[in-house]
Amino acid sequence: MTAPVVTSGGGEAPSEKIAMTAPVITTGAGAEPEPVAMTAPVITDGQQAPGKVTMQFLLPSKYAKAEEAPRPTDERVVIREVPERKFGVVRFSGVAADKTVREKAEGLRAALEKDGYTIKGPFVLARYNPPFTLPPLRTNEVMIPVE
Structure with missing residues (x-):
């Protein structure tokens, strides 16, 4: 990816540009809603409000822990560690x-269910290229968490 992510040192350190990493992982806008046994809609990581998309960017490996990363300058950006998970993945090209x-x-x-895997949540979409590609x-990859 070509655009940097600009972060603030929060007073302790100067701001820092972090090169964008691939993939960019999205949920929402075409992602599978997670079934919720309730009568009212509930928004979770896997179920977005209509038209809302959540994007995940992977930090460079020099940040071993989330607390080591510089603080984002936009309050909508949250840095958090995600536990290790296993995914079934299908790769495809195109839009x-x-x-x-x-x-x-x-x-x-x-295919995963046929092979005996237990699905552990909704799928996510991973994109690896800048939009001008x-x-x-x-x-692109569709990824489904499995056990």
Whole structure:
């Protein structure tokens, strides 16, 4: 990716630009809603309000712990550690349109269940290229957490 993430040292250190990393992981806008057994809608990481997208960026490896990373300058950005998980993954090229992503997720889910894996949550979409990359050269992945 080409755009940097600008962070603030929060008074202790100067601001720092962090090169964007790949993949960019998104939930929402085409991602699978997590089923919730309630009558009112509940928003979770896997179930977004209509039109809302959550993006995850991986920090460079020099930050071994979340608390070592510089503080973001935008309050909407949250840095947190995510525990290690296992995923079933399907890779595809082209534009990651909602219909394509849903089809890939459905196919992957069916294959994982056929092979005896337990699905542990909704799928996420990982994109590896900047938006100006020609569609045939783009790399995308649909990832489903499994046990």
